Amino acid sequence: MADHRAPVDGARVLDDLNTLRSIGAYKGGVHKPTFSDAHIRSLHWLATKLPEAGLAADIDGIGNVLGTSTKSGPKLLAGSHLESQNFAGWLDGPLGVVYALEAARVINPDADIKGAVEVASWCDEEGHFGSFLGSRSYVGAVTDEDIDAARDRSSGRTLREALREAGLAGRARVTAERGRHIGYLEAHIEQGQTLESGGLAIGIVTSIVGIWQYRISFVGEQNHAGTTRMDLRKDAGLALARFCVAIDDRFPGYSGPRTVWTTGRITLDPGAPSIIPGRAEMLFQIRDAEPAVIERLEDLLRSMAKDVTAQGGCAVEIERLRTGAPALMDSRFQQTIEDASGRFAGGRSVRMPSGAGHDAQVLATIMPAGMLFVPSIGGISHHWTENTDDADIVTGAQVFVETCRLLLAE
Amino acid sequence: MADHRAPVDGARVLDDLNTLRSIGAYKGGVHKPTFSDAHIRSLHWLATKLPEAGLAADIDGIGNVLGTSTKSGPKLLAGSHLESQNFAGWLDGPLGVVYALEAARVINPDADIKGAVEVASWCDEEGHFGSFLGSRSYVGAVTDEDIDAARDRSSGRTLREALREAGLAGRARVTAERGRHIGYLEAHIEQGQTLESGGLAIGIVTSIVGIWQYRISFVGEQNHAGTTRMDLRKDAGLALARFCVAIDDRFPGYSGPRTVWTTGRITLDPGAPSIIPGRAEMLFQIRDAEPAVIERLEDLLRSMAKDVTAQGGCAVEIERLRTGAPALMDSRFQQTIEDASGRFAGGRSVRMPSGAGHDAQVLATIMPAGMLFVPSIGGISHHWTENTDDADIVTGAQVFVETCRLLLAE
Numbered sequence: 127m128a129d130h131r132a133p134v135d136g137a138r139v140l141d142d143l144n145t146l147r148s149i150g151a152y153k154g155g156v157h158k159p160t161f162s163d164a165h166i167r168s169l170h171w172l173a174t175k176l177p178e179a180g181l182a183a184d185i186d187g188i189g190n191v192l193g194t195s196t197k198s199g200p201k202l203l204a205g206s207h208l209e210s211q212n213f214a215g216w217l218d219g220p221l222g223v224v225y226a227l228e229a230a231r232v233i234n235p236d237a238d239i240k241g242a243v244e245v246a247s248w249c250d251e252e253g254h255f256g257s258f259l260g261s262r263s264y265v266g267a268v269t270d271e272d273i274d275a276a277r278d279r280s281s282g283r284t285l286r287e288a289l290r291e292a293g294l295a296g297r298a299r300v301t302a303e304r305g306r307h308i309g310y311l312e313a314h315i316e317q318g319q320t321l322e323s324g325g326l327a328i329g330i331v332t333s334i335v336g337i338w339q340y341r342i343s344f345v346g347e348q349n350h351a352g353t354t355r356m357d358l359r360k361d362a363g364l365a366l367a368r369f370c371v372a373i374d375d376r377f378p379g380y381s382g383p384r385t386v387w388t389t390g391r392i393t394l395d396p397g398a399p400s401i402i403p404g405r406a407e408m409l410f411q412i413r414d415a416e417p418a419v420i421e422r423l424e425d426l427l428r429s430m431a432k433d434v435t436a437q438g439g440c441a442v443e444i445e446r447l448r449t450g451a452p453a454l455m456d457s458r459f460q461q462t463i464e465d466a467s468g469r470f471a472g473g474r475s476v477r478m479p480s481g482a483g484h485d486a487q488v489l490a491t492i493m494p495a496g497m498l499f500v501p502s503i504g505g506i507s508h509h510w511t512e513n514t515d516d517a518d519i520v521t522g523a524q525v526f527v528e529t530c531r532l533l534l535a536e
Numbered sequence: 537m538a539d540h541r542a543p544v545d546g547a548r549v550l551d552d553l554n555t556l557r558s559i560g561a562y563k564g565g566v567h568k569p570t571f572s573d574a575h576i577r578s579l580h581w582l583a584t585k586l587p588e589a590g591l592a593a594d595i596d597g598i599g600n601v602l603g604t605s606t607k608s609g610p611k612l613l614a615g616s617h618l619e620s621q622n623f624a625g626w627l628d629g630p631l632g633v634v635y636a637l638e639a640a641r642v643i644n645p646d647a648d649i650k651g652a653v654e655v656a657s658w659c660d661e662e663g664h665f666g667s668f669l670g671s672r673s674y675v676g677a678v679t680d681e682d683i684d685a686a687r688d689r690s691s692g693r694t695l696r697e698a699l700r701e702a703g704l705a706g707r708a709r710v711t712a713e714r715g716r717h718i719g720y721l722e723a724h725i726e727q728g729q730t731l732e733s734g735g736l737a738i739g740i741v742t743s744i745v746g747i748w749q750y751r752i753s754f755v756g757e758q759n760h761a762g763t764t765r766m767d768l769r770k771d772a773g774l775a776l777a778r779f780c781v782a783i784d785d786r787f788p789g790y791s792g793p794r795t796v797w798t799t800g801r802i803t804l805d806p807g808a809p810s811i812i813p814g815r816a817e818m819l820f821q822i823r824d825a826e827p828a829v830i831e832r833l834e835d836l837l838r839s840m841a842k843d844v845t846a847q848g849g850c851a852v853e854i855e856r857l858r859t860g861a862p863a864l865m866d867s868r869f870q871q872t873i874e875d876a877s878g879r880f881a882g883g884r885s886v887r888m889p890s891g892a893g894h895d896a897q898v899l900a901t902i903m904p905a906g907m908l909f910v911p912s913i914g915g916i917s918h919h920w921t922e923n924t925d926d927a928d929i930v931t932g933a934q935v936f937v938e939t940c941r942l943l944l945a946e
Contacts, residue, residue: 203787211811211893212806212808239937247682293832309855315762317762318760340807348918349915349919350728350891350915350917351798351800352891353727353728353889353890354797355728355796362800363798364780364784365778366777367776367777367778367799368777368781370773370777370778371774371777371781384764384765386764387772388761388809388810388812389771390761390810391807391809392773392803393802396622397801398621398622398801398918399801400892400893400918402797404919411761411809411810413761457888478845480762481760481762482763482810483762506810507760507763508757509758509814
């Protein structure tokens with residue numbers, strides 16, 4: 127086979143990314159929650175770009191943008207997402223969508239390459255309304271009842287309202303046509319410091335860790351903050367604080383080398399300065415690639431809760447909200463990314479698990495899937511200062527497009 | 537002087553309190569935030585009742601309801617407030633207003649008693665928009681600029697909007713006519729267990745403790761909860777939890793016997809389950825009757841914050857939002873409440889400080905002031921289960937009216 131050395135247009139990739147950054151711009155990043163005006167405009171922007179790559183564009187009834195090809199031969203699905211966390215970075219999501227678009231622009235018109243790259247922007251990967259709603263809808267794991275029940279976690283707006291306001295009410299949801307694709311490829315910023323600190327250009331994802339999420343609730347006694355003596359209090363907020371500290375003190379003795387755990391939200395009820403909180407709640411997350419580690423930590427968590435409750439102050443309850451089995455990336459995809467990195471990134475690649483969840487883990491349930499990472503400056507993510515060097519973005523695009531070409535050629 | 541033994545109508549007092557309870561009812565209590573519909577209806581209810589006591593009713597430009605008398609002789613001001621904390625109890629506020637109304641109904645028409653009781657319902661004692669806005673307006677401590685700036689802490693609605701919606705925009709605010717009143721008397725539920733556990737009927741308030749309030753802010757590094765290794769994190773939420781626990785461990789070594797401290801609200805920023813909080817904030821309150829104790833505790837707090845910041849993880853800042861000098865209740869008022877308790881409560885009274893703030897502390901800045909407490913069942917307050925025995929409510933009313941009579945007669 128001839129060496130095509132896919133002619134990636136680095137300036138075009140950076141232009142597209144900066145265009146998406148300008149829609150819903152916030153400081154150096156973006157504020158583009160799911161079905162915000164900025165998000166909807168970004169979906170339409172993508173739909174107008176897809177024909178440049180020989181793709182027919184469709185925005186479906188859950189907000190997925192899908193670009194499909196009539197070219198003969200094998201088809202590779204590629205993409206990521208366009209919405210952002212609140213006040214977050216410009217690359218988390220758009221990078222993978224623009225790489226997919228670029229791959230389609232380079233490969234699809236080329237008669238010497240058999241097959242085509244099809245492009246997807248999955249809606250709500252960031253979980254404003256749910257958990258991987260768009261990609262899960264595509265693989266057939268979202269029911270109409272799930273959609274009826276979903277609400278924006280911040281504003282409370284229902285998903286049905288949001289879809290109506292976005293002009294998507296009543297549209298069909300597109301689901302995967304089994305056997306259509308040889309697999310799914312996604313690129314993303316690393317959101318960590320492994321690549322940067324190792325002087326590397328490409329992370330080859332081996333697996334996506336599972337996320338286990340819990341609601342931990344504390345029940346004490348709501349009372350007046352001025353008239354209730356310290357020794358008579360059952361302060362649910364203080365019990366929560368002690369529990370957070372206890373987790374941080376005890377988890378390291380039971381966790382694996384890459385386990386992470388986070389308390390992302392705390393709510394005291396009623397939350398007034400002159401009232402002792404009678405109830406308190408925390409959202410708590412554990413991630414690891416090893417279910418056995420999680421099991422050990424969940425056991426510890428539950429026994430800690432039992433101990434606190436037994437002491438008779440505040441009662442602690444633990445509810446598991448999300449159970450995340452780790453997803454393995456296809457070994458052939460891993461090898462192909464490594465080969466492409468050898469040609470376009472001087473072999474500066476490393477195999478590594480992903481600590482973050484991605485749509486690839488959902489697509490992996492119905493087809494072979496692969497992921498590659500590009501470096502994040504300072505490892506910063508989910509914050510508007512998130513960034514990647516332009517040169518690294520272009521190198522990543524070259525490796526991505528080459529990986530697509532090699533996968534289609536196999 | 538003849539022994540009048542003020543003919544209090546206990547059933548009427550309970551009826552009035554239950555009528556106010558039915559306006560904005562929530563379970564056994566009420567949800568009546570400042571300038572909610574239920575609150576406004578309660579103000580109008582009072583305004584229609586005041587003429588029964590020979591008082592001219594006015595609702596002024598800050599939502600204070602004032603009943604004024606043209607009867608000759610000394611005048612005693614009495615009252616409390618009608619709004620509630622969110623989803624809170626039925627007596628916190630209304631008890632003192634209805635007692636004042638009852639005193640006015642008993643005393644004002646009685647030609648044998650010189651002088652009159654004037655009734656006040658102070659707006660926003662519960663601090664939805666500010667801090668003692670109504671009584672502070674009455675003593676001249678609130679400027680128009682303060683009103684321009686005030687907003688509902690929960691909904692964000694401005695005070696100007698709320699006043700407009702309540703039909704009070706453009707009305708003058710009534711301020712105290714110096715020398716008009718011999719003093720101010722207020723009754724309230726205890727909101728603690730001192731009276732109940734001692735089998736007592738009346739608490740004679742000696743002083744109202746000062747409230748010092750702080751915003752304690754933690755700055756770490758916002759980052760991705762899946763991709764940021766535990767040893768690289770600067771988790772502002774965890775730093776806050778550790779600070780709460782450290783306060784609770786260290787304060788007892790520096791506090792007085794009646795000092796209380798409370799973390800009533802915690803906010804993690806951005807508050808999403810998959811993001812390590814980059815910022816966190818807590819509202820923290822200390823109360824004591826001794827400014828020297830508070831000073832010691834504030835020094836400790838600041839040195840703890842300095843230590844945490846010096847450790848290089850998260851930076852901690854402490855901002856004092858509220859400085860509350862304790863207010864002394866008038867000794868003649870205290871003695872008169874004790875005398876009245878001797879006659880109507882079998883002497884089952886005790887002198888005690890108030891751990892809660894009350895409008896009496898504001899009125900005390902311009903006239904002699906006194907306060908009496910009735911028992912709270914289980915000491916519960918700022919919760920819809922707050923309650924007081926009907927018999928204790930009636931006894932309290934008798935002592936209150938007798939105290940008014942005695943003060944006017946002196």
